[in-house]
Amino acid sequence: MPSLSVYKSSLDYSYAPGFFPAMECLQHAPQRVRRVLIHTEAVHTPAGEKLTALAEEKGKRVEIADRVLQKVSGKENCYAAAVFTKEEMPLRPDRPHIVLHHPSDSGNVGTILRAGAGFEYEDMAVIRPCVDVFDPKTVRASMGSLFQMRVRLFExxxxxxxxxxxxxxxLFMLRGARPLQEVLAGTVAEPYALVFGNEGSGLPDSFAERGYPVRIESSDRIDSLNLSVASAIGCYAFRFRK
Amino acid sequence: MPSLSVYKSSLDYSYAPGFFPAMECLQHAPQRVRRVLIHTEAVHTPAGEKLTALAEEKGKRVEIADRVLQKVSGKENCYAAAVFTKEEMPLRPDRPHIVLHHPSDSGNVGTILRAGAGFEYEDMAVIRPCVDVFDPKTVRASMGSLFQMRVRLFExxxxxxxxxxxxxxxLFMLRGARPLQEVLAGTVAEPYALVFGNEGSGLPDSFAERGYPVRIESSDRIDSLNLSVASAIGCYAFRFRK
Known part of the structure; x- marks a missing residue:
């Protein structure tokens, strides 16, 4: 097996850093796991033993890899990781989708994956140009929810x-959009997609014609909501609409 | 005026880094602004001229301070900042409160300030031990909403x-709590406080007795929601309850 590299987007594999994300990867996407890395100091901890047992159950090799873990995690301490094959998947045509247009922050994408999984979404489309959705930072922010979602990229x-x-x-946009509360009081078409724009620039105004523009009502005390917050509220509100 | 230091929590002042947060500080808390810093390269940009004009209108000194800005911002580029006096304020007893118990991430506190301000909250209590709520990172994540909120710390x-x-x-907790939807279908007592726990450990179970435990219903596919996402959903849902 070739030696492992610091993560870069040109690799065909990535890292799920941390015990919880690594366990999620083994649990929900074992076919994608190439091997499991663990730090010397963590081998005999309860978390380390649990991870090793799960890896063995799934037939995956566990390696002590202090240096690689250090390189993968950058500044933060990291005592375990799963090495996984990056893989897009077709989305289900009969299920609601989350669509992120040009997201630029890996933490936001991860947080939205986590919230989406929490509100029963299983499918996410990401429109390029965008941040690398398989970056270990995304996986970490998603707390491993990435492995419970079908993610597909589009040009x-x-x-x-x-x-x-x-x-x-x-389409979640600020200008000329109907309030979310009002939209949800009516009938929501199915299947539907919730579309969110870039952190700085939002969605292009011209997108309004592609569907129903929606605005999360907020006071004029703020310019806009944070992207991950807006997306989570959108998912929550559509999920629990009456 | 003494020379400016890299931010540390023992100082009685902090920095609002970036044009937008600095403008918000001048606009909403001019009495707290000590001076405004700007980078040589930004002086003659439209954003720089707008900031300088506002500072002059408010009677505040503008200084070219390339080195301090570099020190304040760490890795990220930062072309402007407001230097402001750190100040707690009494909360309004007749308004709804947001209460954060032991928050440990400055980005989360900032994101919650921003979402709170967006949903008409104006008062936030933070229970120690907690992250420094006046850290420039908090101010940046809040996009300057910090200056539109009354924030007070408690032991x-x-x-x-x-x-x-x-x-x-x-009290937003996972165990033994009633679903948010169900709580909001009933009568909400006023004034009320929405209480959120630490990122890792949540609220202590014993807190359940202090009021009404509430749970944001989410699938068992995730362990929990991100703190800033949960808080924003709580604020949104209480704000727009029927």
């Missing part, structure tokens, strides 16, 4: 819509 | 409750 919104023409788009 | 939950005995507590 453009047109490509996404061509692949999933059945989905009605609800 | 314990008992101290907070002694200061604001009128508030009914809604």
């Amino acid at each position: 453009s919104m047109e490509d996404y819509q061509a692949a999933y023409p059945e989905h009605t788009l609800y | 314990s939950m008992e101290d907070y409750q002694a200061a604001y005995p009128e508030h009914t507590l809604y």
Whole structure:
């Protein structure tokens, strides 16, 4: 097996850093796990023993790899990781989707994966250009929820819509949009996709024509909501609509 | 005026880094601004001129301070900042409160300030031990919303409750709690406080007796929601309850 490298987006594998994300990876996507890394100091801890047992159950090799773990995690301490194959998956055409257009922060993408999984979403489309969705930082922020979601990348919104023409788009934007409360008081078309724009620039105004523009009502005391907060509220509100 | 230091929590001042947060500080808390810092390269940009004009209107000195800005921002580029006096404020006893118990991440506190301000909350109590709520990282994550909120620190939950005995507590916890949807379908007591626990450990189980435990319903696919996401959903849901 070739030696492991510091993560870069050109690799065909990535790292799920931390015990919890590594366990999630083994549990929900064992076919993607290449091996499991553990730090000398963690081998005989309860978390280390639990991870090793699960890896053995799934037939995966566990390696002591203090140096690689140090390199993978950068500044933060990291005592375990799963090495996994990066893999896109087709989204289910009959399920609601989350669509992120040009997200630029890996922490946000991870946080949205986690919230999405929490509110029963299983499918996420990400429109390029975007941050690397398989970056270990994304996996960490997702707390391993990445391995419970189907994630697929697209070159453009047109490509996404061509692949999933059945989905009605609800576009979260600031200008000219109907309040979320009002939209949810009416009928929501199914299957639907919740579409969120870039952290700084939001969605292009022209996207309004592609579906139903929606605005999370907030006071004029703030310019906008943080992307992961807005996405989580969107997922929550659609999930629990009456 | 003494020379400016790299931020540390023992100082009685802090920095609002970035044009937007610095403008917010000048706009909403001019009495707390000591001076405004700007980078040579930003002086003649539109953002630089707007900031300088606002500082002059508020009678504040603007200094070119390339080195200090570099020190304040760490790795990220930072072309402007407001130097402000750290100050706690009494909370309004008749308004809803956000209460953070032992928060440990400055980004989360900032994101919650921003979402809170967006949903008409103006008062936040923070229970020690906690991250430094005046850290420039908090200010940055809040996008300057810190200056639109009254923030007060307490040594314990008992101290907070002694200061604001009128508030009914809604405690966001995982165990033994009623679903948020169900709680909101009933009557919400006013004034109320939404209480959120630490990122890793949540609220102590014993807190359940202090008020109404509430749980944001999420699937068993995730362990818990991210703190800033949970807090923002709590604020949103209480704000827009029927």
